[in-house]
Amino acid sequence: MDHLVTARSMFGMTMGVHIIFATLGVGIPLMILLAELLYQKTKDTDYELMAKRWTKAQAILLGVAIPTGTIAGVQLALLWPGFMEVVGKVMSLPFQIEIYAFFIEALFLSIYVYAADRISRKMRIISLILVALGALGSAVLITNVHAFEGTPAGFRIENGEIVDVDPWAAFFNPSFFVTAGHVAVSAYMTGAFIIASIAAYKMLRTRKKDPRLYKFHHKALMMGLVVGLIFSFLTALNGHESAQLLHEYQPEKLAAAEGLFETQSYAPLAIGGFTDRESQEVKWGIEIPWALSFLANDRFDTVVVGLNDFPEDYWPPLFVHTLFNAMVGIGSMLILLSMIGVVWYKFLKKKTFPKPLMWAFVLAGPLSMASIEFGWIFACTGRQPWVIYRIMRTSESVTTSANLGFLFTLFLLIYIVLMAAVALVLIYYFKRNPLSKELAAHAEQ
Numbered sequence: 001m002d003h004l005v006t007a008r009s010m011f012g013m014t015m016g017v018h019i020i021f022a023t024l025g026v027g028i029p030l031m032i033l034l035a036e037l038l039y040q041k042t043k044d045t046d047y048e049l050m051a052k053r054w055t056k057a058q059a060i061l062l063g064v065a066i067p068t069g070t071i072a073g074v075q076l077a078l079l080w081p082g083f084m085e086v087v088g089k090v091m092s093l094p095f096q097i098e099i100y101a102f103f104i105e106a107l108f109l110s111i112y113v114y115a116a117d118r119i120s121r122k123m124r125i126i127s128l129i130l131v132a133l134g135a136l137g138s139a140v141l142i143t144n145v146h147a148f149e150g151t152p153a154g155f156r157i158e159n160g161e162i163v164d165v166d167p168w169a170a171f172f173n174p175s176f177f178v179t180a181g182h183v184a185v186s187a188y189m190t191g192a193f194i195i196a197s198i199a200a201y202k203m204l205r206t207r208k209k210d211p212r213l214y215k216f217h218h219k220a221l222m223m224g225l226v227v228g229l230i231f232s233f234l235t236a237l238n239g240h241e242s243a244q245l246l247h248e249y250q251p252e253k254l255a256a257a258e259g260l261f262e263t264q265s266y267a268p269l270a271i272g273g274f275t276d277r278e279s280q281e282v283k284w285g286i287e288i289p290w291a292l293s294f295l296a297n298d299r300f301d302t303v304v305v306g307l308n309d310f311p312e313d314y315w316p317p318l319f320v321h322t323l324f325n326a327m328v329g330i331g332s333m334l335i336l337l338s339m340i341g342v343v344w345y346k347f348l349k350k351k352t353f354p355k356p357l358m359w360a361f362v363l364a365g366p367l368s369m370a371s372i373e374f375g376w377i378f379a380c381t382g383r384q385p386w387v388i389y390r391i392m393r394t395s396e397s398v399t400t401s402a403n404l405g406f407l408f409t410l411f412l413l414i415y416i417v418l419m420a421a422v423a424l425v426l427i428y429y430f431k432r433n434p435l436s437k438e439l440a441a442h443a444e445q
Helices: 003-042 045-079 081-090 093-118 121-150 167-171 176-206 211-249 251-258 291-297 320-347 355-381 404-432 435-444
Strands: 156-158 161-163 269-271 274-276 281-283 286-288 386-388
Touching: 003 045, 003 093, 003 121, 003 176, 003 211, 003 355, 003 404, 045 081, 045 093, 045 211, 045 404, 045 435, 081 161, 081 386, 093 121, 093 167, 121 176, 121 355, 121 386, 176 211, 176 320, 176 355, 211 251, 211 291, 211 320, 211 355, 211 435, 251 320, 269 291, 269 320, 274 320, 320 355
Parallel strands: none
Antiparallel strands: 156 161, 269 286, 274 281
């Protein structure tokens, strides 16, 4: 790999690992809060036990999110000094506020973990609300830097100098609210489907062995499916707003996402296939007439700008069409899957699910996380060749330090060991603290 690709790959790998823990760090606290609220409302101790067990997992995940986030911050400074010079003068505000958001999350998670049985019900709810808000605030503030990269605001570069700096204008850049919304709803969706996946897997294993465990996991599954349905639908709505934002501010990114080369009204939406640069078409794709124009601005006659209207060195890599399709395809499937599950149980009053549907629920969590990864890669790769859109190229920002290949290999090994360690710790903890034992202890209280 050349120097730039190595630098991008190393930082992309770090973010690809960190985003797993960051996403679950936002999504799981909401599930814990909802379980606690259900317990307070119904007095069903199963929900109290769900909240406690999920909190233990959240504490482990947070313990890993901290070092991976720290590594990402260090790599930003070391790999992209040109970008960080701009960020330091214009966009440091969210980094500074994020420290307080993380502090709130960590403090009140500690209170809930160690003192849940010794504080009032009201304080338990307040603690979890602050954990959820702190986690969300931390994620939104950091992701706002990414929003700034796509829609920079609050400064100008004149004769190579940064002038007219307005930190609040940079903070509330044009894509801030849409990006923040997407981070929130997609993380909540993923947290819900991860819970549903684990519950479905446990149900398949305990169906004939232990009806009590099966009943517990069934409650967790339905909770995950209902929350997942709500937030997967909201993610789709937010995705529509994101496409309109691209149409207005990053038109070549939207054109690359859909493999559109010629500017046109009544533009078709291409589903599937791959973009062929030579023939300038999406091969093997399915076209929905007029749909892209409607997606771009809620009108079928909207003119969507094609790639040929831009210099070719402004084009993002054309494989972003595949990433975009994977993200949207998984999201659509999750809406359908959760809808089937909710209708099957709530409206058709079926007490059990068919085995193929149960295995589909098991896959829902990993697929939702995959959609997060696809979306992140699409967002960053689709902005190329810019690190700050139309202001600074990625190649202008990269470090001149050598031997990045060695560091890439070193970090790859670190992340392999880290991911394996997290999996082993989670497995070890829950094997040492089996659900059956905790259910029996609750029954005796």
